[in-house]
Amino acid sequence: MKFWLGVVIVIVGLVGVAGAVVGLIPADPYAYLAMGGGTLAGVILMIQNIDPRKRWRIRAFSILRLAFLLAIYGGSLGVSVIYYAVRELNKELPPDLGALLEWQPNRKSVVLSSDGEEIGNFSIENRRIIPLGRMPQHLIAAFLSAEDHRFYEHTGFDLVGIGRAAWLNFRADGDIKQGASTITQQIIKQTLLVGEEVIGAVQGVLPPDEIDKLRKAKKYRRKMKELILAVRLERELSKTEILEIYLNHIYLGHGAYGVAAAARTYFGKEVEDVTIGEAAMLAGLVRNPTKYAPHNNIHLAREYRDKTLQQMVDHKYISVAEFETSVAEPIVLVDQSDLNHLASPYFVEHIRKTATTRYGDRNLFRGGLKFYSTLDGRMQEAAEGALKRGLESLDRRLGFRGPVGSVKQAQRGAWTGGPAHPLTGQKQDDVTATSDQVLPDQTYGAMVVELPRTGVGITLDLGPMRLPLIADDAREVRSWRDDTTQKAVELGHLLPVRLSPDGKAAVLAQRPILQGAMVVMEIPSGRVVASVGGYDWVSSQFDRVTQAKRQVGSSIKPFVYAAAIEAGRTPVDHMHDGPYSVTTATGVWTPANFDDKYLGNVTLMTALAYSLNTISVQLAVQVGLDRIIEILRGFGITSDIPRHISISLGTPDLTPLEVATGYAGIAAGGRRVTPRFFDLVSDNTGKVVEDLRNQPPGPQVIPAEAAYVMTSLMKGAIERGTARYAGKLGRPTAGKTGTSANYRDVWFTGYTTDLLATVWVGRDDSTPIADSKRITGGGIAVPIWLEFMQKAHPQTPVSDFPIPDNISFARVEPWSGEPGSVYGDAIWMAFVRGTFPRNFLAAQPVRSFDDLVPAPVPYQPATRCASLSCL
Structure with missing residues (x-):
């Protein structure tokens, strides 16, 4: 039917053109022929025989009749051409708009x-889908005013708008000053016709003028498709539905798609909270989101905001008073450095x-x-803060490294009274960023402006203000010398500083060159409630919690001791701490203690508390490497573990997450704990995709009673050994420090009945932290762990670790391991039932769990560390 209708239209059009030509023939054809009609001479003769006074009337009438007929029949031909064009284009369009x-x-x-x-x-795409009902009316009005104020009047394309745009662009000598695409057309262009103007493979094959012609042809063809589909879309969807799609789809710069994402990106607020001025600014971004983005060009953004506001007044969406208020409104943006935070x-x-x-x-x-996810916001914040402050403190102990830059003499005057220069880039010497204010926790580049020859004072210029550098830092800065030139700090040098707590002075704040990691998990669920993979995500995205495999040092010893306890050893068994050699495939190996000192005859509880290397090696020889490796694998450690006796001193390279997972197995009664970072996953309809809650307990790796004895032994490391500082927590705590060879890595893993946390500190290039025996897990990692625990540990009632059935207790003198009295320094020590030495059975009756009243051990300053290993 459509085909035959097209044929009829074409025939009518052709007849119309023929008729227009015939329209020149007079009404009396015989007179026409008699005068020689049909020839040029005849036409001339006809005209000459007409009364001259009537001649102009005939000519005028003929011209008018010709014009009328050409319009009628020519229009018919035009309609037929358009019909066939639309018909051909429709073959390329989707049969329905289901997509x-x-x-x-x-x-x-x-x-x-x-x-x-x-x-x-x-x-x-950074997109947040919200219903139209959540969008404020002034936001909708802003986009309608800027893009399509006749939206509710047209049916997909706007002839009035097309005419107006054509006239304005014509007056502008062909420059495109105004577009005519409706909101409906924009949706079609950005969804169904994406890539229609791409010319692809002909680039570089055809000459530039041919490519330009091809591009224009594609553009016109796409425009015709756009009009057709816009009309079809208007028939299928309501105006409200079209507007909702548009406002959730439109790209508004900085990766933000839709008004909800843009409101957060630019203003840091929900779309319901944007002001009239902010709504106008968002609407002004549609034409060129990159060029008019306020972070890129605040002046252009303000100009187009005001233009949109004026359009809102013109179309009666806002009053003049609202316009004036919005124009005067300051533009408050989210800090650009936080756009991808x-x-x-x-x-x-x-x-x-x-x-x-x-x-x-x-x-x-x-x-x-x-x-x-399993992340606890409060704990995560505490972990990030503790690690950052710990690394900064250690970095300060290692000394001032020198200025981060300098200001040339000619530019120093402009620095004074100018903006502040926050050090927010990946490089410590990047002072290109500017800020109108100095914030308490931000690091800034500060110019040295006063450096008296006498005294220790240094005055710094931060731009908006001048402040003195605190005395201790000033002394350190003055004593610094460049390693190459031996030059000291001079006027114009830039120092990294932040405000002191009272805001009246500056303190050094150089970015640490050391790195660290901290992971915190619940026991026994394995839920990771906090994870910090480095000092600063901006400077390094390498996640040291899960990716950095570092030598664990003495952190591995609890697994060696666990194998020994499982094999029947007891905490009070004596072994000799002295020079000890092992013959290996590569020769004779003679390990030494951390401080090259030996204690002679010691108990296992003392050996672990003070991390004696020789005892760990002897135990590994006795129980065998196979069982130690089997325990490590059973607890979920998958990294390579060399089958060499040196693993007893921590030569394997493990990630902090693996170390935490292994300790979690001991803390969970000897069962494997699988760490998890999320509990539940659902799809966009709310359907559960994966549920990791209520997981069954992991397999038993070591007996529960052996695991409990290990917890009891590691409590000794905190009560009497290398991790005494952790005792300030005031809760029953077990843990173990670790320091790798040549002071490259320091560790501490400690746990309570609620939480377990592992801390690692070192350099990414595995060079020594410093050539000093002060660099230990107890001195560096433990303070970080303690700060976190003091701030973030749940305020649960203080309780000791749950005791399995097959455990008995006895009072023990902590140093000698001999039976102790109820009074004095003796402590309760756990034993696997049936493993008491005979003298214990005679000297001290076994106490049941009900008779024990565990109490937190108060922090005691070190008394023996000066002469013992502090590893």
Whole structure:
């Protein structure tokens, strides 16, 4: 039917053109022929025989009749041409608009903390889908005013708008000053016709002028398709539905798709809270999101904001008073350095890697998955702060490293009274960023402006203010000399500083060159509640919790002792601490203690508390390497473990997460603990994809009673040994320090009945932290662990570790291991039932759990560390 209708239209058009030509023939054809009609001479003769006074009337009438007929019949031909053009284009268009009617944009996957806060997301596009009802009316009005104020009047394309745009662009000598695409057309262009103007393979093959012609042809062809589909879309969807798709789809710069994402990106607020001025600024971004983005060009952004506000007044959306208020409104933006900020970035990145393996990139970045993570926001913040302050403190102990730059003489005047220069870049000497104010916790480049020859004072210029450098730091700065030139700090040099707590002075704040990691998990669930993979995500995205394999040093000894306890050894068994040699395949190996001193005859409880190397090696020889490796594997440690006796002193390279997982197995009664970073995963409909809650206990790796004895022994490391500082927590705590060879790595893992935390500190290049025996796990890692625990440990009632059935207790003198009295320095020591030495059975009755009243051990300053190993 459509085909024959087209044929009729074409015939009518052709007849119309023929008729227009015939329209020149007079009404009396015989007179026409009699005068020689049909020839040029005849036409001339006809005209000459007409009364001259009537001649002009005939000519005028003929011209008008010709014009009328040409318009009528020519229009018919035009309609037929358009019909066939539309018919041909329709063959290239989708038969229905299902892809758009069922529009589902790429949905970002989100990561939620355990208290429901979004801490990260994964997406191809930064987009948040919200219903039109949540958008404020002035936001909708701003976009309608800027893009399509006749939206509710047209049916997909706007002829009035097209005419107006054509006239304005014509007056501008062909420059495109105004577009005419409606909101409906923009949706079509950005969804169904993406890539229609791409010319692809002909680039570099055709000459530039031919490419330009081809590009224009594609543009006009795409425009025709756009008009057709816009009309079809308007028939299928309501205006409200079209507007909702548009406002959730439009790209507004800085990776933000849709108004909800843009409101957060630029203003750090929910879309419901944007002001009229902010709404106008967002609407002004549509034409060129990069050029008019306020972070890129605040002046252009303000100009287009004001232009949109004026359009809102013109179209009666806002009053003149609202216009004036909005124009005067200051533009408050989110700090540009925070545009790509990720809360708990190392934690979120680990979830991304895990999720990519389990669900694939497409589901992760497009599917709108929701990860209910195990992260506790309060604990994460405490862990980040403790690690950062610990690294800064250690860095300061290692000394001032010198200025981060200098200001040339000619530029020093402009520095004074100018903006502050926050050191926010990846490089410590990057002072290109500026800020109008000096914030308490931010590090700034400060210029030395006063350096008296006498005294220790140094005055610094931060731009908006001048402050003295605190005395201790000033002395250190004055004593510094460049390693190469031996020059001292001079006027104009830039120092990294931040405000003192009272804001009246500056303190040095150089970025540490050391790195660290901290991971915290619940026992026995294995839920990772905090994870910090480095000092600063901006400067390094390498996650040291899960990726850095470092030598663990004495942190491995609890696993050696666990094998010995399992084999029947007891905490009070005596061994000789002295020079000890082992013959290996590579020769004779003679390990030494940390301080090259020996204690002679000692108990296992003393040997572990003071981390005596010779005892660990002897135990490894006795129980065998196979069982030690089997225990490590059983607890979930997968990194390479060389089958060499040196593993008893911590030569294996493990990640902090592996170390924490191994200790978690001991703390959980000898069962394997599988760490997890999320509890639940759901899809974009709320359907549960994976539920990791209520997992059954892991397999038993060592007997529960052996695990408890190990916990009891590691309590000794805190009560009497290398980790005494951790005793300030005031709760029953077990743990073990570690320091690798040549002071390259320091460790501490400690746990209570609620939490376990592992801390590692070292250099990424594995060079020594410092050539000093002051560099130990007890002196560096333990203070970081303690600060975290004091701030973040749950305020649960103080309780000791749960005791399994097959355990008995006896009072023991901690140093000698002999039976102790109820009074004095004797402590309760756990034994696997049936392993008491005979003298204990005679001297001290076994006490049951009900008779024991565990109490937290108060912190005691070191009394024997000066002459013992402090590893």
